[in-house]
Amino acid sequence: MSNNREVAKLAGVSVATVSRALQKPELVSLKTRNKVLSAIKKLDYRPNLMAAKFRSGKTGNLVVLVPTVANLFFARVISGMQEAAHQKGYSILLCNTFGDPEMEEGYAKMVHTCQADGVIQLRAYNPFPAQDTGGSSTALPMVNACEVLDNTTVPTVTLDNRAAARAMTEHLLQLGHRRIAVVMGPKNSPLTRDRLAGYRDALQEAGIAFDESLLCPGDFTLHSGRKAAGELIERKDSPTAIFCENDEMAMGAIQRLKQSGLRVPEDISVAGFDDIAFAQFSDPPLTTIAQPAEEFGSTAVSLLIDLLEGRIKKAPKVTLPFELVVRSSTGPTSNKETVQ
Amino acid sequence: MSNNREVAKLAGVSVATVSRALQKPELVSLKTRNKVLSAIKKLDYRPNLMAAKFRSGKTGNLVVLVPTVANLFFARVISGMQEAAHQKGYSILLCNTFGDPEMEEGYAKMVHTCQADGVIQLRAYNPFPAQDTGGSSTALPMVNACEVLDNTTVPTVTLDNRAAARAMTEHLLQLGHRRIAVVMGPKNSPLTRDRLAGYRDALQEAGIAFDESLLCPGDFTLHSGRKAAGELIERKDSPTAIFCENDEMAMGAIQRLKQSGLRVPEDISVAGFDDIAFAQFSDPPLTTIAQPAEEFGSTAVSLLIDLLEGRIKKAPKVTLPFELVVRSSTGPTSNKETVQ
DNA sequence: ACGAAAAATGTATCCGGATACATTTTTACG
DNA sequence: CGTAAAAATGTATCCGGATACATTTTTCGT
Numbered sequence: 140m141s142n143n144r145e146v147a148k149l150a151g152v153s154v155a156t157v158s159r160a161l162q163k164p165e166l167v168s169l170k171t172r173n174k175v176l177s178a179i180k181k182l183d184y185r186p187n188l189m190a191a192k193f194r195s196g197k198t199g200n201l202v203v204l205v206p207t208v209a210n211l212f213f214a215r216v217i218s219g220m221q222e223a224a225h226q227k228g229y230s231i232l233l234c235n236t237f238g239d240p241e242m243e244e245g246y247a248k249m250v251h252t253c254q255a256d257g258v259i260q261l262r263a264y265n266p267f268p269a270q271d272t273g274g275s276s277t278a279l280p281m282v283n284a285c286e287v288l289d290n291t292t293v294p295t296v297t298l299d300n301r302a303a304a305r306a307m308t309e310h311l312l313q314l315g316h317r318r319i320a321v322v323m324g325p326k327n328s329p330l331t332r333d334r335l336a337g338y339r340d341a342l343q344e345a346g347i348a349f350d351e352s353l354l355c356p357g358d359f360t361l362h363s364g365r366k367a368a369g370e371l372i373e374r375k376d377s378p379t380a381i382f383c384e385n386d387e388m389a390m391g392a393i394q395r396l397k398q399s400g401l402r403v404p405e406d407i408s409v410a411g412f413d414d415i416a417f418a419q420f421s422d423p424p425l426t427t428i429a430q431p432a433e434e435f436g437s438t439a440v441s442l443l444i445d446l447l448e449g450r451i452k453k454a455p456k457v458t459l460p461f462e463l464v465v466r467s468s469t470g471p472t473s474n475k476e477t478v479q
Numbered sequence: 480m481s482n483n484r485e486v487a488k489l490a491g492v493s494v495a496t497v498s499r500a501l502q503k504p505e506l507v508s509l510k511t512r513n514k515v516l517s518a519i520k521k522l523d524y525r526p527n528l529m530a531a532k533f534r535s536g537k538t539g540n541l542v543v544l545v546p547t548v549a550n551l552f553f554a555r556v557i558s559g560m561q562e563a564a565h566q567k568g569y570s571i572l573l574c575n576t577f578g579d580p581e582m583e584e585g586y587a588k589m590v591h592t593c594q595a596d597g598v599i600q601l602r603a604y605n606p607f608p609a610q611d612t613g614g615s616s617t618a619l620p621m622v623n624a625c626e627v628l629d630n631t632t633v634p635t636v637t638l639d640n641r642a643a644a645r646a647m648t649e650h651l652l653q654l655g656h657r658r659i660a661v662v663m664g665p666k667n668s669p670l671t672r673d674r675l676a677g678y679r680d681a682l683q684e685a686g687i688a689f690d691e692s693l694l695c696p697g698d699f700t701l702h703s704g705r706k707a708a709g710e711l712i713e714r715k716d717s718p719t720a721i722f723c724e725n726d727e728m729a730m731g732a733i734q735r736l737k738q739s740g741l742r743v744p745e746d747i748s749v750a751g752f753d754d755i756a757f758a759q760f761s762d763p764p765l766t767t768i769a770q771p772a773e774e775f776g777s778t779a780v781s782l783l784i785d786l787l788e789g790r791i792k793k794a795p796k797v798t799l800p801f802e803l804v805v806r807s808s809t810g811p812t813s814n815k816e817t818v819q
Numbered sequence: 820a821c822g823a824a825a826a827a828t829g830t831a832t833c834c835g836g837a838t839a840c841a842t843t844t845t846t847a848c849g
Numbered sequence: 850c851g852t853a854a855a856a857a858t859g860t861a862t863c864c865g866g867a868t869a870c871a872t873t874t875t876t877c878g879t
Contacts, residue, residue, distance in 0.1 A: 142865055153829045158867060168827060168875095189593040190865040193533040194834050199594075200540075200572075208558045209756075214549040221548065221575045230594070232540075233573040235561045253529040254539075254570070361760050387756075394760045416549075416727075420701050420734045422762045482835055493859045498837060508845095508857060530835040534864050593865095826875065837863085845856065 141182040150178035161186065200230050200255040201443060202246055206238040206262050210359070211415040212385070212432055213261060216285060219436025220259065227444055229256075238262055238325070250279055257443045261285045263329045265293065280446050284439035286330040294442045294454040296435055300330055303428045303461040304337030304382075307410050310426070310463060311380045312345050315472035316408060320378040322357040322367040322388050334384055334412070353378055357388050364391025372399055372407075379407060379472045386411035386418045386427055393421065393468065404470030414464055424466035431459050481522040490518035501526065540570050540595040541783060542586055546578040546602050550699070551755040552725070552772055553601060556625060559776025560599065567784055569596075578602055578665070590619055597783045601625045603669045605633065620786050624779035626670040634782045634794040636775055640670055643768045643801040644677030644722075647750050650766070650803060651720045652685050655812035656748060660693040660718040662707040662728050674724055674752070693718055697728050704731025712739055712747075719747060719812045726751035726758045726767055733761065733808065744810030754804055764806035771799050 147154045152171060160167045160175040167175070178184070192198055201224055205213050217233065224231050232255055234246040247266035249255045257280035260266070265288060267279050284296040311319050321338055324331040339349050355367035364383055368391070371377055383389035389411030393403050403409050403423055411418060414429035438457055445451045487494045492511060500507045500515040507515070518524075532538050541564055545553050557573065564571050572595055574586040587606035589595045597620035600606070605628060607619050624636040651659050661678055664671040679689055695707035704723055708731070711717055723729035729751030733743050743749050743763055751758060754769035778797055785791045 143867095144865080154866075155830080155868075156828055159828085162867080166827075171827080185588075185591045185593075187533075187593045187865055189529070189533045189536075189538060190834095191867070193527075193529045194865085194867055196529075196834080198529060208561065209551065209554040211549065211551065211554075214551075214554050217573065218548045218575055221573060225574070230572045230574075230589075232570045233557065233561060234565075235558055248525075249570075251525045253525075253527045361756055365760075390757070390760055394762065397762060416701055417730070417757055420705075420730055422734065422737060483837095484835080494836075495838075495860080496858055499858085502837080506857075511857075527835055530864095531837070534835085534837055536864080821879090823878095824876085827873080829872070830870085832869090833867085835864105839862090840860085842859070843857080846854085848853095849851095 140187070141184045142187070146175065146178045146182055146184050149182060150174045196253070197447075198254060198256050199228060200232050200249075201440065202232045202234055202249050202255040202258045204234050204236050204243050204246055204258060204260045204262065204266075206236055207359075208233065208235045211387075211417070212413045212430070213285075215415075215432035216261065216436040216439075219433030220440045221436075222433075223437035223440040224444075227440070229440070229444060236262070238264075240264060240266070247279060247281075256447050257281060259284060259439045259443055263288045265291065280443065282439045282443040282446065284435050286328060289329055292454050294446060294451065294456070296438045296442065296457045296459065298430055298461050299458055300333035301337035301340065303412070303463075304334035305341045306337075306461075306463045307382055307412070307426075307428055308338045308341035309345075310465065311382065311408060311410065311469060312341060312347075314380075314408065314469060316378075316380040317347060317472075318350070318353065318376065318378040319380045319382055320353040320355060320367075320371050322355045322364055322381060322383040322392065324357060324359055324384045326356070331384060338382065357384065359385050359387060361387045361391035361394075364388030365395040366391075368392035368395035368409075369399075372396065372401065377407075380410070380469065381407065382410045384412050386413045386415045386421075386425060389425055389427070389468070390417065390421050393423075393425075403468055405473060408469040408472075410469050414462075418464075419466065421468065423468045426466045426469040427464050429462040429464050434459055480527070481524045482527070486515065486518045486522055486524050489522060490514045536593070537787075538594060538596050539568060540572050540589075541780065542572045542574055542589050542595040542598045544574050544576050544583050544586055544598060544600045544602065544606075546576055548573065548575045551727075551757070552753045552770070553625075555755075555772035556601065556776040556779075559773030560780045561776070562773075563777035563780040564784075567780070569780070569784060576602070578604075580604060580606070587619060587621075596787050597621060599624060599779045599783055603628045605631065620783065622779045622783040622786065624775050626668060629669055632794050634786060634791065634796070636778045636782065636797045636799065638770055638801050639798055640673035641677035641680065643752070643803075644674035645681045646677075646801075646803045647722055647752070647766075647768055648678045648681035649685075650805065651722065651748060651750065651809060652681060652687075654720075654748065654809060656718075656720040657687060657812075658690070658693065658716065658718040659720045659722055660695060660707075660711050662695045662697040662704055662721060662723040662732065664697060664699055664724045666696070671724060678722065697724065699725045699727060701727045701731035701734075704728030705735040706731075708732035708735035708749075709739075712736065712741065717747075720750070720809065721747065722750045724752050726753045726755045726761075726765060729765055729767070729808070730757065730761050733763075733765075743808055745813060748809040748812075750809050754802075758804075759806065761808065763808045766806045766809040767804050769802040769804045774799055 236242045244266040263286045287295040287297045357363040411425045411427040414427045418425040483494045576582045584606040603626045622634045627635040627637045697703040751765045751767035754767045758765040
C-alpha cells in the first residue's frame with residue numbers, strides 16, 4: 140500500500156502539501172492540487188485512516204451495548220443508529236451483551252483502550268457507575284437509551300413509559316375490564332417499574348384496588364408470554380385482560396389462550412407494547428403502544444456525537460412520543476365477566 | 480491518558496520492557512514484571528490499542544454488510560457473528576445497506592482505508608467484482624454468507640437452498656397438493672433462483688407440469704406475503720398450497736387468507752422458510768425450513784478470520800444443514816380440491 | 820519596481836506502542 | 850573463578866498522516 144511520502148515524491152511536493160490537498164484543498168493552488176491528485180490516482184493511494192485516527196485520538200467508533208440483537212424492537216433501534224452514525228462519519232460497533240454487566244463492562248472498556256470514542260447503552264446499567272459524572276472529562280462518554288437509569292447525569296433517550304402504560308390501562312378500563320393482568324419485563328428494570336406505575340395510576344384513578352397477584356413475571360420472549368397466559372387462565376379468578384410489556388409476550392400469550400379455546404378479545408383481551416411489524420399481522424391484530432424505535436437510535440447517536448464533540452453542556456433527557464394503537468386484540472368485556 | 484513511557488519511567492525500566500511485560504510476560508523477570516504492573520496500576524495505564532493496531536496494520540474490525548438489520552433471520556446471523564468475533568478478539572462493524580450496491584461499496588472501502596480488515600457480505604453481490612480473486616493478496620478479504628454468489632472464488636457459507644425447497648415441495652406434494660404457488664424473494668437473487676429450482680425438481684419428479692403463473696413476486700416482508708396471497712386467491716384456479724420463501728411472507732399470507740375466510744391448512748396450506756421465533760407462535764404454527772442462523776454468522780466470521788490470518792489456501796464453500804419442520808400450516812388437500 | 824502582506828509550500832516532529840538489534844546481567848559448568 | 854551461553858533489559862526506529870512553524874513565492878498597492 141502506497142503512502143503519503145510516495146505520493147509526495149511522485150507529485151514533486153512535500154507530504155504536508157499532500158495532506159493539505161486532501162484535507163483543506165483551498166489552501167493548495169490549483170496546479171499543485173492537480174499534480175497531487177493525479178499522483179494519488181496513479182498510485183491508487185488511499186489514506187490510512189488508522190494512522191489519522193491514531194494521531195487525532197478519535198476512533199470514529201461508537202460501541203452499542205444491546206441486550207439482545209435478535210429482538211425486533213432493538214433491531215429497529217440499531218437500524219436507526221447505524222443510519223445516523225453513518226451520516227455523521229461514525230461507525231457502530233455492535234455488542235450483544237445478554238444483559239450481563241461483566242460483558243457490558245468489557246465492551247465499554249473499548250473506550251479506555253481507544254478502540255471507540257463512546258458508548259450507547261440500551262439497558263439501565265452504567266458499566267462504570269463511579270464515573271457517572273456526565274460532562275466530566277474523565278467520565279465514560281455514554282448515552283443511555285430505551286431503558287434508562289433514574290438518577291444519572293448521563294444523557295438519556297426514553298419514552299414516558301409510565302404515561303404509555305397508563306394510556307393502555309385506561310383503554311382497557313374503558314372497555315370495562317376490571318381485572319387486568321400485567322406480564323412484566325425483567326425484575327429491577329426501571330422500564331418495568333415505570334410501566335407498572337402507569338398501570339397503577341390508571342387503576343387508582345378508576346378507583347380499582349391494585350391486586351399484586353395479577354402481576355406475572357416475564358422476560359420479553361414469546362415463551363414467557365405463553366407461560367404467563369397459561370398460569371393466568373388456570374386461576375379461578377382469571378383476568379379479563381392481559382397487558383403484556385412487549386409484543387412478543389403478547390403474541391405468546393395469545394397463542395396460549397387460543398390453545399385453551401379462549402377467544403381474543405371476546406373472552407379475554409390482550410395488549411402489547413412496541414408495535415413491532417408482526418403486531419398488525421397477529422391474529423387478532425395487536426393493540427399496542429407504538430414507539431419510534433429508529434428515532435431512539437438516531438437520537439442516541441446524535442446525543443453521543445454531540446457529547447463527544449463538546450457540544451453538550453449538561454446532559455439532556457430526551458423523551459420521545461408514544462402512540463396507543465388500538466387494533467382488535469382488545470375489546471369490551473363480555474357480560475358474564477362484567478356482572479361480577 | 481498516561482502512556483508507555485510514563486509507565487517505564489515510574490517503573491524505572493525501558494518502554495520495551497513495559498511492552499514485553501504485557502505482551503510476552505515470560506521474557507521479563509518476575510521482579511521487573513511486578514514493578515511494571517504496579518506502575519501500570521498506579522497510573523491507571525491502558526495501552527492505546529489504536530496505536531498498536533496502527534503499527535501492526537490490523538484493525539481487528541470486520542465490516543458486516545446486511546441488507547436489513549431489522550429482520551429476524553439476519554438478526555440471528557448477526558448475533559452469531561458477534562459472539563464468534565468477540566471470542567476471537569475482533570469487533571463487528573455493522574452496516575445496514577438496504578441491498579444498495581453503492582452503499583455496499585462505500586462500506587467495503589473501509590478495508591482499503593484501513594478501518595477494517597475484511598468484509599462479510601450477506602447478499603449475493605461483490606462490491607469489487609474485478610478483485611474477486613480469492614486468496615490473492617490484492618483482493619478484498621471477503622466472505623459471502625447466506626445469499627451467495629455462484630461463480631466466486633470468495634469463501635461462502637450457504638444452505639443447499641435447492642434441496643431445502645425441494646424437500647418442502649415434496650412435503651406439499653405428499654399431502655396431495657398439485658397446484659403449489661411460490662412467493663419468491665427479490666428477482667436476480669441466487670437464493671430465490673435456487674429455491675425455485677428445488678421446487679421445479681420436485682414437481683418434475685412427481686410428473687407435474689410447471690406453471691409459471693403460480694410464481695408471485697415478493698420481497699421478504701410481511702406485506703409482500705399478504706399482497707401475494709391476496710392476488711392468488713382471487714384467481715379462478717387458485718392454488719391449494721403457497722410456499723413462501725421466508726416466514727415473514729408466509730405469516731403475511733396467512734393473515735390475508737384468514738381475512739378472506741379461508742382456513743389454513745384445511746382450505747389452503749402455507750409453508751415458510753427460516754423458522755424464525757414467531758413461526759411456532761403463528762396461528763396455525765408454521766411449517767417451515769429451519770436454518771442454523773447463528774451458525775451462518777459464526778462460520779462466516781471464522782472463515783474470514785482464517786482468511787485474514789492466512790490459514791486458508793483455497794476458498795472453502797461451506798454448506799450448512801437445514802431441517803424441514805412440519806407444523807400445522809400445511810395439511811392434506813381437501814377432497815374438493817383433489818378431485819379436479 | 821519595491822516592500823509588505825498574503826498565499827503557498829516545505830521541514831521537522833509528534834502520536835504511542837512494537838520490535839530488531841545492541842547491550843548488560845545472570846546462570847551454569849568445567 | 851572464568852567464561853560462554855542464556856536471560857533480561859535498553860536503545861533507537863518504525864508505522865503514516867497531521868500540523869506547528871519556518872520558509873519561499875505570489876500578489877498588490879503605490
